[in-house]
Amino acid sequence: MRAYQPYxxxxxxxxxxxxxxxxxxxxxxxxxxxxxxxSYKGLSTVISSLAGNKVWSxxxxxxxxxxxxxxxxxxxxxxxxxxxxxxxxxxDCGVKDKVTLVEGxxxxxxxxxxxxxx
Numbered sequence: 001m002r003a004y005q006p007y008x009x010x011x012x013x014x015x016x017x018x019x020x021x022x023x024x025x026x027x028x029x030x031x032x033x034x035x036x037x038x039s040y041k042g043l044s045t046v047i048s049s050l051a052g053n054k055v056w057s058x059x060x061x062x063x064x065x066x067x068x069x070x071x072x073x074x075x076x077x078x079x080x081x082x083x084x085x086x087x088x089x090x091x092d093c094g095v096k097d098k099v100t101l102v103e104g105x106x107x108x109x110x111x112x113x114x115x116x117x118x
Contacts (some may be wrong), residue, residue, distance in 0.1 A: 087109035
């Protein structure tokens with residue numbers, strides 16, 4: 001059993017179990033730092049953290065924007081969450097010490113981080 005599996009289904013997620021397994025495998029194959037862009041309620045952050053990586057989670061807590069028919073299944077999905085829910089899920093799954101939350105629009109926060117040389 002993979003370490004994330006007890007948490008799968010404990011809170012709403014945007015990925016299925018096959019995608020979760022793929023994410024787990026890729027994090028195990030590539031140790032170090034994972035950037036989780038659009039972290040939602042934190043499942044992908046939890047998976048990456050439990051696989052051994054430090055994770056920078058980028059989330060603005062306002063859901064998806066500018067959706068079109070090209071977005072498929074996500075068009076009719078409520079994708080918003082709040083910071084408190086995300087932080088609770090991270091804490092409850094025991095990975096808070098491996099996660100850095102970067103709050104804001106990733107089109108602004110990522111370039112700012114790169115410019116700072118972080």
